[in-house]
Amino acid sequence: MSDTASNDTRQLPALTGRVVISVDAMGGDAGPAAVVAGIAQSASKNPDIAFILHGPAAELRPLVEKRRLASRVVIRDAVGVVKMDDKPSHVMRHGKDTSMWSTIQAVEKGEAAVAVSCGNTGALMAVSMLRLRKIEGVNRPAIACLWPSRNPQGFNIMLDVGADIRADQQDLLQYALMGMSYARNGMGLSRPRVGLLNVGTEEHKGRAELKVAHDLIEAAAAKNDFDFVGFVEGGDIPSDRVDVIVTDGFTGNIALKTGEGTAKLIGQFLREAFKHTPLSRLAALLALTSLKRLNKRIDPRRVNGGVFLGLNGTVVKSHGGADATGVSAAIKLAFQLAQSRFSERLAARLASVGHAGQDAPHND
Amino acid sequence: MSDTASNDTRQLPALTGRVVISVDAMGGDAGPAAVVAGIAQSASKNPDIAFILHGPAAELRPLVEKRRLASRVVIRDAVGVVKMDDKPSHVMRHGKDTSMWSTIQAVEKGEAAVAVSCGNTGALMAVSMLRLRKIEGVNRPAIACLWPSRNPQGFNIMLDVGADIRADQQDLLQYALMGMSYARNGMGLSRPRVGLLNVGTEEHKGRAELKVAHDLIEAAAAKNDFDFVGFVEGGDIPSDRVDVIVTDGFTGNIALKTGEGTAKLIGQFLREAFKHTPLSRLAALLALTSLKRLNKRIDPRRVNGGVFLGLNGTVVKSHGGADATGVSAAIKLAFQLAQSRFSERLAARLASVGHAGQDAPHND
Numbered sequence: 070m071s072d073t074a075s076n077d078t079r080q081l082p083a084l085t086g087r088v089v090i091s092v093d094a095m096g097g098d099a100g101p102a103a104v105v106a107g108i109a110q111s112a113s114k115n116p117d118i119a120f121i122l123h124g125p126a127a128e129l130r131p132l133v134e135k136r137r138l139a140s141r142v143v144i145r146d147a148v149g150v151v152k153m154d155d156k157p158s159h160v161m162r163h164g165k166d167t168s169m170w171s172t173i174q175a176v177e178k179g180e181a182a183v184a185v186s187c188g189n190t191g192a193l194m195a196v197s198m199l200r201l202r203k204i205e206g207v208n209r210p211a212i213a214c215l216w217p218s219r220n221p222q223g224f225n226i227m228l229d230v231g232a233d234i235r236a237d238q239q240d241l242l243q244y245a246l247m248g249m250s251y252a253r254n255g256m257g258l259s260r261p262r263v264g265l266l267n268v269g270t271e272e273h274k275g276r277a278e279l280k281v282a283h284d285l286i287e288a289a290a291a292k293n294d295f296d297f298v299g300f301v302e303g304g305d306i307p308s309d310r311v312d313v314i315v316t317d318g319f320t321g322n323i324a325l326k327t328g329e330g331t332a333k334l335i336g337q338f339l340r341e342a343f344k345h346t347p348l349s350r351l352a353a354l355l356a357l358t359s360l361k362r363l364n365k366r367i368d369p370r371r372v373n374g375g376v377f378l379g380l381n382g383t384v385v386k387s388h389g390g391a392d393a394t395g396v397s398a399a400i401k402l403a404f405q406l407a408q409s410r411f412s413e414r415l416a417a418r419l420a421s422v423g424h425a426g427q428d429a430p431h432n433d
Numbered sequence: 434m435s436d437t438a439s440n441d442t443r444q445l446p447a448l449t450g451r452v453v454i455s456v457d458a459m460g461g462d463a464g465p466a467a468v469v470a471g472i473a474q475s476a477s478k479n480p481d482i483a484f485i486l487h488g489p490a491a492e493l494r495p496l497v498e499k500r501r502l503a504s505r506v507v508i509r510d511a512v513g514v515v516k517m518d519d520k521p522s523h524v525m526r527h528g529k530d531t532s533m534w535s536t537i538q539a540v541e542k543g544e545a546a547v548a549v550s551c552g553n554t555g556a557l558m559a560v561s562m563l564r565l566r567k568i569e570g571v572n573r574p575a576i577a578c579l580w581p582s583r584n585p586q587g588f589n590i591m592l593d594v595g596a597d598i599r600a601d602q603q604d605l606l607q608y609a610l611m612g613m614s615y616a617r618n619g620m621g622l623s624r625p626r627v628g629l630l631n632v633g634t635e636e637h638k639g640r641a642e643l644k645v646a647h648d649l650i651e652a653a654a655a656k657n658d659f660d661f662v663g664f665v666e667g668g669d670i671p672s673d674r675v676d677v678i679v680t681d682g683f684t685g686n687i688a689l690k691t692g693e694g695t696a697k698l699i700g701q702f703l704r705e706a707f708k709h710t711p712l713s714r715l716a717a718l719l720a721l722t723s724l725k726r727l728n729k730r731i732d733p734r735r736v737n738g739g740v741f742l743g744l745n746g747t748v749v750k751s752h753g754g755a756d757a758t759g760v761s762a763a764i765k766l767a768f769q770l771a772q773s774r775f776s777e778r779l780a781a782r783l784a785s786v787g788h789a790g791q792d793a794p795h796n797d
Contacts, residue, residue, distance in 0.1 A: 191633075219698065231632055234640055268595055268686040269555075276598055276683065303690025307698040319640065320687050322632040323680075326667025327688045331695040334583065334671040335727075339703075342727040349723040352716065359713040363699075363706040 084143060087119035088407045090400055091181035093172040094124030095150040096188025098390045104187065105132040107396025111404075112141045114397075118404055121175050123147050123168040147171040151188050153389060157195035169193060173200045176382040182407035185374075185399050187387040194232055194377060201382040204416045209233045209240045210379035211318070212386065213251055214325055215402075219309040222256050227266075227306060229318035230325045230375060236317035241265065241282035242289060243419065247378040248313035249295045250418050254409035255376070255402065258312055260294060264301035266316035266324070275300065286315070293418070374399040376406065379419075383412045448507060451483035452771045454764055455545035457536040458488030459514040460552025462754045468551065469496040471760025475768075476505045478761075482768055485539050487511050487532040511535040515552050517753060521559035533557060537564045540746040546771035549738075549763050551751040558596055558741060565746040568780045573597045573604045574743035575682070576750065577615055578689055579766075583673040586620050591630075591670060593682035594689045594739060600681035605629065605646035606653060607783065611742040612677035613659045614782050618773035619740070619766065622676055624658060628665035630680035630688070639664065650679070657782070738763040740770065743783075747776045 092108060094101040101124055108120055119141050122129055126146035133142050149167035151160050164170050169188050175181040177200045186193050194210070203210060211229035218225040228248045229236060236244065245263050252261035265283055267275040283300065290297040298311050303324060306314050316324070339360075343353035353360070377384040383406050387399035406412070456472060458465040465488055472484055483505050486493055490510035497506050513531035515524050528534050533552050539545040541564045550557050558574070567574060575593035582589040592612045593600060600608065609627050616625035629647055631639040647664065654661040662675050667688060670678050680688070703724075707717035717724070741748040747770050751763035770776075 217698065219701070234632060266687060268598060268683055268690075303687045303692075304694035304697070306691055307694050316687075319632055320684055323630060323667045323684050324687055324691045327670055327691050328667075328695045330668035330671050331692045332699060333668070334581065335696060335699050337583070338727050342723040345723065352721075352723055357716075359706040359709060359716055363702050 084119045084121070087117055087141075088404055089119050089121060089181040090403050090407070091121045091172045091175035091184040092123065092400070093168050093184070093186035093188055094122050094129055095147075095168040096153070096186060096389075097387070097396075098153075098187075099392055101129060102132055103392050104396050105129070105136055105138070106393035107391070107400060108142065109136040109138060110393055110397035111400040112138060115401075115404065118400070119143075121145055121172075121181050123171040123175070124150075125168075145171050145175070151192045153189050155189055155192055157189075157191040160189070160192040161195050161199055164192070164196060170196055170200075173197050173382075173384065176384070177201055182412075183383045183385060183403040185385045185387055185396075185403050187389055187391050187396065187399075189389075190231065190375075190386055193384065193386055197377055197380055197382075197384045201380040201384070204379055204381055204419055206419050207243055207379040209236060209243075210377055211240075211244050211247060212375045213248055213378055214321075214375045216306055216314075216325075216328065218307045220312060221309075222258065222312075224256070225306065225308075225312055225314060226252050226256075227314040227316065227321055227325065228378065229316065229321050231318045231322035232377070234317070234319040236278075238278045238281040238285055241278070241315055241317070242285040243379065244315045245286045245295075245297075245313070246289065246293060246418060247415060248315060249293065250415045251376060251378060251406075251411070252312050254411040254414060255406055256312075260296060261312040262296045262298050262310070263290070263313045263315060264298045264305060264311035266303070266306075266314055266320060267300040268302065269300075282315075374402040376402070378415065381412070381416070383407070448483045448485070451481055451505075452768055453483050453485060453545040454767050454771070455485045455536045455539035455548045456487065456764070457532050457548070457550035457552055458486050458493055459511075459532040460517070460550060460753075461751070461760075462517075462551075463756055465493060466496055467756050468760050469493070469500055469502070470757035471755070471764060472506065473500040473502060474757055474761035475764040476502060479765075479768065482764070483507075485509055485536075485545050487535040487539070488514075489532075509535050509539065515556045517553050519553055519556055521553075521555040524553070524556040525559050525563055528556070528560060534560055534564075537561050537746075537748065540748070541565055546776075547747045547749060547767040549749045549751055549760075549767050551753055551755050551760065551763075553753075554595065554739075554750055557748065557750055561741055561744055561746075561748045565744040565748070568743055568745055568783055570783050571607055571743040573600060573607075574741055575604075575608050575611060576739045577612055577742055578685075578739045580670055580678075580689075580692065582671045584676060585673075586622065586676075588620070589670065589672075589676055589678060590616050590620075591678040591680065591685055591689065592742065593680065593685050595682045595686035596741065598681070598683040600642075602642045602645040602649055605642070605679055605681070606649040607743070608679045609650045609659075609661075609677070610653065610657060610782060611779060612679060613657065614779045615740060615742060615770075615775070616676050618775040618778060619770055620676075624660060625676040626660040626662050626674070627654070627677040627679060628662045628669060628675035630667070630670075630678055630684060631664040632666065633664075646679075738766040740766070742779065745776070745780070747771070 147168040151169045176184045212232045213228035214230045215224040252258045375386040385403045511532040515533045540548045576596045577592035578594045579588040616622045739750040749767045
C-alpha cells in the first residue's frame with residue numbers, strides 16, 4: 070500500500086468530529102464512479118458522516134472533486150485491485166497493495182469505525198480475518214444478511230450466509246448471540262426473537278447438531294434477554310414469527326441465493342405479463358405507482374449489506390453489483406452500527422457467555 | 434384395511450383399458466371433497482384415466498355419485514386416516530387400516546400404475562418404502578419437486594427436497610440419474626441438463642462430498658446421454674441454465690420452502706400495493722388480466738406433485754393444502770409418468786449404472 074495522503078487521517082479537518090467510514094472504491098461491478106455516487110448520496114443526507122476512500126488516487130480524485138466531496142472524503146492511494154475471481158489465499162499473500170487491504174487496515178488502525186466494500190466476498194473475509202482477527206472465544210465468524218420481511222422493521226436478519234460452509238452446535242450458539250446483538254444494535258429491537266433453521270418444525274426432525282444447538286440456544290435465551298422461538302423452516306425466513314434466523318453458511322447461502330433468484334424470476338414474469346397486450350401495457354402505466362410501491366419493499370438495494378460478525382471491527386460487504394443507491398444503503402448500515410458501538414458491545418456479549426455464571430447485564 | 438369392493442379390481446369395467454391411478458382420498462387439509470373434485474376435473478379432460486379411490490366408503494360414495502364418476506372410479510374402503518402430525522414410525526406399525534396404506538398397496542399389487550396422496554409426507558415415504566421397497570442398488574430414495582423456471586417447459590426439477598436429510602456422493606450420483614430420467618419421461622426432454630447445487634460456482638468451493646459427486650456425475654453424463662453443467666447456485670434453480678438440480682434433502686427442503694415463502698411474500702406485498710389508494714385499486718382492476726397471467730406462471734397448484742424416486746413403483750405426493758386444481762395437477766403428472774412406464778425405465782437405468790462397462794443404450 071502506498072500512501073500519498075497523511076497517515077494520521079484523524080487530524081484531517083474532513084474527518085474531525087464525524088463518524089468515519091472506510092470505503093473500498095474498487096472491486097464492484099459498477100466501478101468507482103458508482104461508489105463515489107453512493108458516498109455523495111449518504112453525505113448529503115447525513116452531515117455526521119465522513120469517509121476514507123481507498124483506491125488509485127489518480128482515478129478517485131476527479132470523481133470526488135466532481136461530486137464536491139473534498140471536505141468529507143480523504144483519499145487513500147492504493148493501486149492494486151482485488152478481482153471477483155481472485156482466490157482468497159492469493160489475496161492474503163499478495164494483496165497488500167490493494168484497495169481492499171487498505172480499507173480493512175483503516176479499521177484495524179482505529180482510523181475508521183466500520184469498513185465497506187463491494188468486492189470479492191471470500192477475499193474480503195480472508196483479509197478481514199487476517200487483519201482484524203476473530204473476537205476471543207469466536208470459532209467461526211459469520212456473514213449476516215438482511216431479508217425483506219413482514220416484520221414492522223421491514224427486514225429479518227439471517228446468518229451465516231457464507232462465511233464458512235460448516236457450523237457445529239457451538240458455532241450456531243455464537244451465531245444466535247451475534248445475530249441477536251446485531252438486531253438490537255442495528256435495528257433497535259430490544260428483545261429480538263431468534264429461530265434455528267431446520268426442515269420441519271417437529272423436534273424429532275433434522276440433523277443431530279441442530280438438536281444440540283436448539284438446547285444450547287434455548288438455555289442462552291433467558292440470560293441474554295432474547296426470545297428463542299425454536300426451529301423455523303425456509304418459509305419462515307421472511308415471516309413475522311422471527312427476527313433472526315440462525316443457520317450454517319452452506320444452507321444460508323443457498324437460501325439467500327434461492328430467495329433472490331425467486332424474487333428476480335417473479336419480477337421478470339411480472340414485467341412480461343404487463344407487456345403482453347396493448348391493454349395490459351395501459352394497465353401497467355396506471356399501476357406504475359403501485360408497482361413502484363411493491364418494488365420499494367423488495368428492492369435488494371435497500372437491504373444491501375452483509376455484515377461480517379465475530380471480528381474485532383465491523384465490515385459491511387455490499388453487493389458486487391451495487392449501484393449508487395446500493396452503496397448508500399450499505400453506508401447507512403455501517404453508520405448505524407458505528408454509532409451504536411456495535412463491535413465493542415458484541416465482543417463484551419460474547420466474552421460474558423464464555424464464563425458460566427457471569428451474567429452481568431450488558432446493554433448491547 | 435377392510436375391503437368391501439372386490440379385490441380383483443382389474444376386472445372391473447371402470448378400470449378396463451385405462452391407466453389406473455391409486456388415489457388417497459384422505460389426509461389433505463381440504464378433505465375428500467377436494468380430492469374427488471380434482472378427480473372429476475382430470476376425468477373430464479382425459480378419457481384414458483381411471484381411479485381406485487381409498488378412504489371410508491360411506492363418506493366417499495356420495496361424493497363420487499354426486500360427480501357422476503361411478504364409471505371411472507372404484508372405491509376401496511379404508512377407515513383409518515393418517516393425520517399430518519402422526520409420526521412415520523407409528524404409521525408403519527399401526528397404519529394398515531389407513532387410506533394411505535391402501536393407496537400404496539394398490540401399486541404394490543400392480544392394480545394401479547401410480548399412487549397419489551395429499552397426506553403426511555414422512556408417513557407416505559415410510560409406508561412407500563415399506564411396501565414398494567427400494568430399487569436394487571438405490572441407497573436413499575428421493576423426493577423430486579417441480580420449480581417454476583424460465584425454461585421452455587416452464588419448470589425445473591429439484592431433488593432431494595426432503596426424503597432424507599443426508600446424502601453422500603453416491604446418493605447424489607443416483608439423484609442425478611433419477612432426476613435426469615424423470616426429466617426425460619415426465620417432461621419429454623431428450624437430453625436433460627443436470628446441475629449440482631453448491632455455494633459459489635468455482636470448483637474450489639463447497640463441501641468435500643460435493644467435489645467427489647461432481648466428478649462422479651461428470652463421468653456418468655457421457656454414458657447416460659445427459660449434460661452435466663457442473664455446480665449451480667441457489668439463484669440458478671429457476672433459471673434456464675439447467676433442467677435438473679441435484680442436492681441433499683436438507684438443503685433441498687430449505688431451498689424449496691424459502692422459494693415458496695418468498696413467492697408468497699411478494700404476492701402479499703403486490704396485493705397490498707394495489708390496495709393502497711383508490712387510484713391503485715382502479716389500476717388493479719385494469720391490471721387484473723396481467724396479474725392473472727403472472728399468477729398462472731407461478732401458481733404452486735400447477736406444479737403440485739413431489740415424486741418419490743428410487744422405489745419399485747411411482748408415488749406422487751400432492752401438497753397437503755391442495756384444492757381440486759392442485760389434485761388434478763398431481764393426477765396429470767401421475768398419468769404422464771404411468772404412460773411413459775417411468776418406474777420400469779428408471780429401474781433399468783439404475784441397474785445399468787451399477788455395472789461398470791455395461792453401457793447399453795436405454796431409452797428411458
